Amino acid sequence: MATPPNSFCSLFFIYSILLSSFFLAYEAQAYPPVVNGLSYSFYSQTCPKLESIVRNHLEKEFTQASWQAAALLVVFFHDCFVQGCDGSLLLDGNPGERDHPLNRGISLKVLRTIDDLRNVVHNECGRIVSCADITVLAARDAVYLSGGPNFAVPLGRRDSLNFSFEEVNNLPLPYNITSVTLQTFASKNLDVTNVVALVGAHTLGRAHCHTFYNRLSPLDPNMDKTLAKILNTTCPSTYSRNTANLDIRTPKVFDNKYYINLMNRQGLFTSDQDLFTDKRTKGLVEAFAHDQTLFFEKFVDGFIRMSQLDVLTGNQGEIRAKCNVINNKRPIVTSINVDEMVQLIY
16 A cells, blocks of 8 residues: 555655764764864855865865975974964964974975965955864865875864964974873873874874984884984984985875884884884774774874864954964064973974
């Protein structure tokens, strides 16, 4: 006997509710909680083309300069680790965050790319998208366009009106042992799994000699001797201006080879290689080395958590007309103690 139309509609309605509930439950399990003020659909009505604008622009940029992918990730991490994901790193200062020795490696070219993205987005949608959101989207797309996972990020951040030169001293350092690294990330409420997954971003990019020369002279017994020989040629001294790939296997691809490097004692930094020595992190290194899908899953989780650190939302902060200056263009000056400036960066 045929199902009455009204019954069919009722069944369809119930099915739709159940299906929606399933996806909501799935998303709740798959992604970290969203902080108040952010949303995965924040610009769906006001700037629906936002994410395609950012991705299309970066695709063109990476065709000419693929190294920008790693540089965008550096900007993301260094911005979010200092007073939250608020675009404070982008601000000009006297000095600003990026003038700190730990940020000397920040590329001016990639900062211009972020502001170019801001210009394109604002031309399309008006001044409603923050530089902080654009920075997060650019880092997310740097991962995807380099072969990594494709994932959504919550949006709705506002830009800060200030920065903190002193807080840059709290960035994780390349010569730290795992205990210090874990403590540094724990201060941001990021756990051991988050740490091991997020440092997998070192599958992209290059590092200057002085960031790892401490492992060459004297030779770190935890470094593969063949790699050490290559690095000694590249870096005859800590003052050499040369650079080396963070991932010796696939330096331009976002994959899990970084962890395979660690298992073969081919990590570049002390902070990298020690992850395979410390019992709290060794198992995670092995798991990610053997299962790229697991690494991607945990990286996405860590990325989203970091992207929501101490964000400004609602009526806080502003939407900058230019990423490097606050809207009223008042000069921002911060007092510093030069003796406290750390001299080693990555």
